[in-house]
Amino acid sequence: MALLRFIPVLYVASCTLAVVKENFKSCEQSSFCRRLRGFKPEISHYELDLSDIQLTDNAVETKLTNFEDNSHFKISLSAVHGDIFRIQVDELMGLYPRYRPQYALNGEPQAAKLSVVDKSKDHITLQYSDNKATLHAKPFKVEFFKGDSLVAVLNSRGLFHFEHYRTKPSENENNEVEQQKKEDPGAWEENFKSHHDSKPKGPSGVAVDITFPGAMRAYGLPEHADKLPLRSTNGGEPYRLYNLDVFEYEIDSTMAIYGAVPVIYAHSPKHTVGFFWHNAAETWVDITNSKDGNVMSSLVNLVSGTQEHSVSAHFMSESGVMDMFVLMGPKPRDVVKQYASLTGVAPLPQYFTLAYHQCRWNYNDQDDVTNVVAHFDINNMPVDIMWLDIEYTDGKKYFTWDPVKFSNPEQMVNNLTSTGRKLVVIIDPHIKREAGYFLHEDSLANDYYVKNKDGSVYEGWCWPGSSSYLDFYNPKVVDYYKGLYAFDKFKGTSDDVYIWNDMNEPSVFNGPEITMPKDCIHHGGWEHRDVHNEYALTHTVGTFKGLTERSPTRRPFILTRGHFAGSQRFAAVWTGDNAADWSHLAISYAMCASEALGGISFCGADIGGFFGNPDVELLQRWYQAAVWLPFMRAHAHIDTRRREPYLFSEDVKNRIRIALRLRYAHLPLWYTLFFEHEITGEPVIRPLFYEFPEDSEWYDIEDFKIYNGGSHNIPVSLDKILAFYRGGSIIARKDRPRRASSLMHNDPFTLYVALDNKQTASGTLFVDDHASFEYRSKKYLYLHFKYADNTLTSNLIDKTDYPTKEWVERVVIFKPPPGVKGAKLTSKTLGSVDLETSYTSENKALVIRKPGVNIREPFSIKLY
């Protein structure tokens, strides 16, 4: 009876998995958001001076004045290679310098030629290719045209606002000021819960609105646990971009979570336009979509008077310069590539990183790690990478091992690599403040930590207890930090050990909103407020340098939780601490699709859900779904029951084994897509509107509404993974199941040819050594497969070479032509060879038996 009385209490406690919203600010609780969101003038207070413009080949620069308070700014508009306009606004003679993010851009954007096509005293029009921008003097606004179509208007709603730095008014002055204009009570200092923000530089917000005439949908602004299309935020909270460690985050929410990528795409069947707000401070974005109500009628009229649809965004940041890129499209493919041309792409990852990762907080000791892999082998389930969470360290001191539980990491790593496996270990940016810990002592001695506003070292609370935080803005810190990954420093690691950077928002358990106070000081005198969203990126930059120098011939692999625009160049991301719930499985697709549009393709969600215990149905479905997201890792909280896939009944094991094998069979496809991502910037996973931009029926797919075209019923069961090859595609698979992807390198390919209605198909395949940078020296094969006129051909796309043992063992043609008797293969070394063919049941597919040709060699196979 005693037990019975106790259990219900526990049950309630464990069922209330939910974010504590009160720990995080609403817009109304954040002074700058309150000020900027409330700023709604009838007419813009800003005016351009077009009498004195400086014009160069690539840019035009002039003065912008706020005639309400007579503050002055310099504004420039320039053309950036690839159909992009850039507008920058900064203070003229500002009291303090303003921050520009240092790591988001992949180098300085390449300038393009700009010419003046029209100029008067109240406007100037500039042209770059088929793109035009017109700057209007009063009221200040900028119109963007693709050809002759107006596609975007900056400041059409007059919400442009730039709070210039000023000295704090004295008491007396204050009274006068107050009489004129009431100052927000949080303008000069602000409290949230028990935390005080001293705001020594006072208010410094920047805001702008941009409207996209004709747009039906907007996408972007990751990371949010929300549906893919952005919602109208009228009456609700704006989308918030502020990297935060949100415990048990909720879905269908605009709350900030771990990452911030301030790019938005406005889409219609005719035009897709992007807008990148290059700012690392806390940012809120209001979205207004005309289709979500009649709020936009006035706005629509303002823009052109005839538009049926329109989307508008209002960006509000706490500090920094205003640096904006308008991505002129015209299609989703173009805007995403344009964004990638600015912030870079994910370099081709090693092949194994696309395979299955097994993680848990925590594998208890080195024997546990070895045993888990042994159980995968006993059960004939593939796994490539074992992960260690924080408990492997000696008392949460990173770059050390628990002397008892992980007394022999070399041996443990050898056990893994002996069957082709790898290890990933966690390294967080908080450093335990413990006398004698070399990293802490070095950091204190050399001044490597982030500071309080008074210049003393900042101390926060994280996993190790009292901790300080490395300041990666100091180049000396990066130099020091990257050296920590050297094998003689991080003992027990090898080329086969990779890194997980967690808690780098940064997470501070006792800080405001579980992060660092905004008045902390970084190298260069920047406040944390200026750089916050970029901090995680600086952490991964350091790790990336460390791994590159440690293992110069291996491509680094890093997983990061906090991220910013540009993080894709250094690390993969995952959707953080999700929950064992169906809704979290569903949202994982929307979240990763949004990240992919934001340049970060290498994304996944914890299989099974981090918090809580999934039932076996959810777990099986999660494995089946995770096959189709780029990063595939199972992970679980320390309080959950073990859920390694071999622990279940035979039927469950079998379904998960099939899902894992399906993933491994498709690794060549994932790998090829990642290669193509690196060279083109196209996302590895793509929402439907991206592939079919003119087809407006896809936009509302989240609603499960049926549009014209009717419905198609497909019987499903737990044994079935619903996935389709699109008609017209050729997929190269490796269908021989192995223990690990590294053991499949020499295995043959099966080519799956899914014919379209015209009886044609095409596809690509990338082949190389899976690990090194040699592909950058033309040591690879990039193949184009084509099927037409009953003939399959394979040709090299690039003039490159990579000798390989990989060969073609089978071709499977779906919807095949009838009456095929056989096939003839022709290649240089094999000459002409007859191949057997056979139809599968009901003639659904035709199988060509054992072409046997090496994949390096161009060939053709003709059916007869």
Place this chain on the structure above:
Amino acid sequence: MNLLQNSELSKLLLTFFVFVCGTLSSQVPRPRGVSLSRAALYPPNKDFTCFDGSATIPFSKVNDDYCDCYDASDEPGTSACPHGIFYCTNAGHKPMNIPSNRVNDGICDCCDGTDEYGSGKECFNNCAEMGKSAREAAQLRAEVVKAGKQVRAEMSQKGVHAKHEKQNKLQELQRNKEEAEKLKQEKENLKHEAEKLENAALEYYRKLEEEAKKKKVEEEAAKNRAEALETFKKFDSNQDGLVSVQELQTRPSFDKDRNGEVSDEEAKWFLNGQEEVDFEAFINNCWTSIKPYMLMDSGLYTPPSADETVSEVDDMQEGQAEEEHEANEDEEEEETDDGEDNEEQEATPGAHEEYSVTYDDETQKLVDQANNARTAFQDAEAQVKDIESEMQRIQEYLEKDFGPEEEFAPLQGQCFEFSDHEYIYKLCPFDRTSQQPKSSSSETRLGTWGHWSGSESNKYRVQTYDKGQICWNGPPRTTIVKIDCGSENKVISVSEPNRCEYVFEFVTPAACHEQLEGSDVRDELHDEL
């Protein structure tokens, strides 16, 4: 082979024989990856039909690195089929079946290296060494089992003996119990008789007693009123017949919060919320609050110590302590029952200490006799209870399953410890498992004896101890004890694979059986020969 099944010779010859067979077997033509016993299923001069009949192919397509049969029977020696089985002869060691997807994957899975014939991976044939060390290990194991078996027989004997003893004892106790109950009944009758006489004799004295009691109450009330009046007069400094808030405020005794002044609220509290009171109101409503403070001042009264209060609060906050309390409630209930019994005994009539009266000799004699009869009855009753609880203990013992031959019985009552760097773990078979940090003496119960939980054929290889202390934010702790044969009783490892689920590995001679050992090796060799 039958000839070779006994004696020292068998070991020597077995090694030799396997070696010869290994050589011979490789000479029998059969596809790669097929065991000798299945060679006949692959006649080389005929077309090959898949075992499941799914296809018939020319024999040249067997092991041609393309999967033609759904059942994988055409590719035993390549990785072409997803579900194939590859057989390694492993001459000198145990033959082995591996999934054919491990063929030519660059990992040496067979000790003879035959699985890596085409991957470029160089595998060394280390079957001889592995076989040798496996045989040595098997030999060692056999010796442990042999020795263990002997100890097991002794343990079993002890167990059987103990069981008989307990059964006999139980019968004996049953007889004793019957006698003791008879005696109890007699004593109870005697007690009733004696009490009847005593009651009648005491009737007179009871009246006297009540009067004395009443008188005492009145005296005390008068005394109290006098004290109250004196205090009232003392407080009523302006002599107006009323005690007011202001008057109380001059008296530091009423500074309840000890902040140096008697506030309005404090003073009012003592006056039952009134501004002022007359004497009747004072004695009826205020005196009970005021009196302790007056006594405290004069040092006659101490309030409950602050320490006690605080420690109680601590207990409440410490979740574990509470959980422990919950988990152990069953035991405590038993104790509470005992407590009630004691109270009943104390509540029997005859104890008149407070208002002591002197009885006349005759009455005193009857009272003494009744007291003696009660004592005699209580003794007889206790005797019955003692016997009953001993019988219950024995019954619990007899209900426990100590194995098919009582071989685990001697482990009952013993405890075995295992230390890692942080904790000392304890296994007390058939009782409980526990954990104690090395740095402290507080023991956490990881489980209470539950049941045998091995598989049907191996029931006595696993024990479950459940209903341990409840984990913070989690379930009650449980322990699985895996039992294996060993030369002595010993816990050899403890782990916590799931949070709050512990696994102990325990070896004991009680688990040493020959029939469970190493028969599989010989079976497979048979297959090969």
